[in-house]
Amino acid sequence: MKVYNLLKPLVLVGSLSLSSLAFAQATPVAQPAQNIPTAYTGRANKTPEQRLEKRLTYMQKKLGLSDQQVSQVRSILQQNQAKLKADRQAFKNAASDQKDNAKNQMRADMKAQRDQLFAVLTPDQQAKWKQFKGDHHGMRDNDQEQKK
Numbered sequence: 001m002k003v004y005n006l007l008k009p010l011v012l013v014g015s016l017s018l019s020s021l022a023f024a025q026a027t028p029v030a031q032p033a034q035n036i037p038t039a040y041t042g043r044a045n046k047t048p049e050q051r052l053e054k055r056l057t058y059m060q061k062k063l064g065l066s067d068q069q070v071s072q073v074r075s076i077l078q079q080n081q082a083k084l085k086a087d088r089q090a091f092k093n094a095a096s097d098q099k100d101n102a103k104n105q106m107r108a109d110m111k112a113q114r115d116q117l118f119a120v121l122t123p124d125q126q127a128k129w130k131q132f133k134g135d136h137h138g139m140r141d142n143d144q145e146q147k148k
Helices: 002-026 048-063 067-093 096-120 123-147
Strands: none
Touching: 048 067, 048 123, 067 096
16 A cells, blocks of 8 residues: 555656656647738848838838839939948948948948939928938937936
8 A cells, every 4th residue: 555655646747747748749839930921020021122112112101202203212222222231231340440431431322322312302202301300310319318
């Protein structure tokens, strides 16, 4: 009787362990979702072409771009895409004493692109753009103040 009382807990623990192992093997391993739209589809999930199209759609909606303006803006963005990517990579790979130079080059190229885009916009659209950018930078500044 004593041996049975000693073995009873061991048998119980052993059977629970084996059943949990069997269940763990039967449960499929969750695979990360790929190409499934979610509430947040960040930059890392999009190709450069998808990001360009998203930007175009946004600009068209916010600024009321005509079809001709959309094609001009698309052309400008495509022309500058490789240059700006190279600038970001140069900044990322730059030695600490060269970061300022790389950042200044990137800013200059971004300003040149912005100037090209402004040339396509009407004065009313330029005012809307400036208003939006001002609001956007104000929100960013407020966020930074709240983090302090």
